Amino acid sequence: MVAGAFAGIAEHSVMYPIDLLKTRMQMVNPTPAAIYTGIGNAITTISRVEGYLSLWRGLSSVIVGAGPAHAVYFATYEAVKQSMGGNAAGHHPLAAATSGACATIASDAFMNPFDVVKQRMQIHGSAYRTIIECATTTFRNEGLKAFYVSYPTTLMMTVPYTALQFTAYESLTKVMQRHRRVGYDPLTHCTAGGLAGGVAAAATTPLDVIKTLLQTRGTSADPEIRQARGLMGAAGIIWRREGAKGFFKGTNARIVTSAPSTAICWSAYEVAKAYFIRVQNESE
Template identity: 65%
Template sequence: MADEVEYEALSPNAGLSVNMLAGALAGITEHSVMFPVDSIKTRMQVFATSPAAMYTGIGNAFTRISSTEGVRALWRGVSSVIVGAGPAHAVHFGTYEAVKELTGGNREGNVSPWLSAPFAGASATIASDALMNPFDVIKQRMQVHQSEFRSILTCARTVFRKEGISAFYVSYPTTLTMTVPFTAAQFTVYEYIKKLMNPRGDYSPLSHIVAGGIAGGVAAGLTTPLDVAKTLLQTRGTSTDPEIRYCRGMLDALRIIWRRDGLRGFSRGLTPRVVTHMPSNALCWLSYEFFKATMRERP
């Protein structure tokens, strides 16, 4: 019988292929489980004109959507996330671990982890978002109230035909402006709490869950205003409002939100966003650390 691999005896960097595969599996798990709450968040952030598409909270949205459109409507667009999240998270975690190793974040006694983690997290985000952004646009177009799309291919073809390739990347600068600080905050908080709870570096699912959940909630709350702007840009093609439909970028989106809803507008979808990210981040980190520990071998 082969000897068991001890988690604490393994190199902190498990190798690019292991990190990427672990990240892909973790990403698919994370996004799939919390997708219905993400759908509610998207709908709450859209500036809708129909009373049927206006919701006062998660419970209200869930009840109304499931009773008028069916529970399956809350899962509309999940296929886009599954297709995109695997490769995007593989790139994300692969880049994160590679950059953290290059910048000394894995070396014992090195003080650089506090600089290494946010730099590695930001680098990972820039790479993965370039891949994920088109899938996120498709996902949100399928999530909105009375969406005409039931297939990601149909959605992609229609958006490309009517709005061109720019529709898939008009929100990319906003996404980066949001997710670079999101990821930097998430990874910094995660690494800090994980080391605080588990200073020996043993395999500790509890520390991964707690650290991941807190990190996700903090990062989600801090970046919600930019997420509202991102949603406006990614769903602009579904709007009948000319100002929203022809919104040109992040600054335009921020001005529209401020003019129409003031400061309150920047907190649209805050609760479902935090509710989504806390358990999904906890699950993501738990899955990532588990898959990484399971797949890697002694050097």
């Protein structure tokens, strides 16, 4: 759990500015000032107009939530993987996929409210300056449901995302490390994690766009968006206004975020886990 918490904070902190950009690119009916033509242009524009520190607005919500959420995430992953025989010799893609799906169901229940706060602070012109202000205002105006209206959509995205990512990660590490040894192999874990994260991110972008609409609906001046009730309602809005291409907004930013983030996450997790295993072995 400590290794998982360390991995989660490292993952989200390093790539946070690109994650902020992804949120803005996925917005439906953004303000003219929030329409960007590319990642480089967007970062330059945001830094010049809003200040460099605005790229990190909402980071505190991720730090507070990611540590405990990833602790639950990786603890669940290891427990389910062990119970399904995933640690035995050989290749076990089903165990990897199932353990990943169980892990994200457990962690997203905790992380979803923090993700809502994060995205509301990331949008252009956000009036929130602290996570406490954002959380209390959201709860007062929209109630507890505002923090979980996107949870079913989140699970529909993260369960296949994580199952695909974990399966790809386990498979790639098996291929890259034919005779896997106990310990930390930075090149293998970093490369496998990055490739797995990029593939999974590209495949689940449409659901991420829907999730963004649901999680930021309370900040919109558009009555139809504010009344979006769930996955189908949000998907209908996107389809009517932007067509099929609307479901792939921010794909590049999502891949650019997810590939290195996953590489960082798995690398940090594996090195922390290897450290604790070594300490335990030495004490024994």
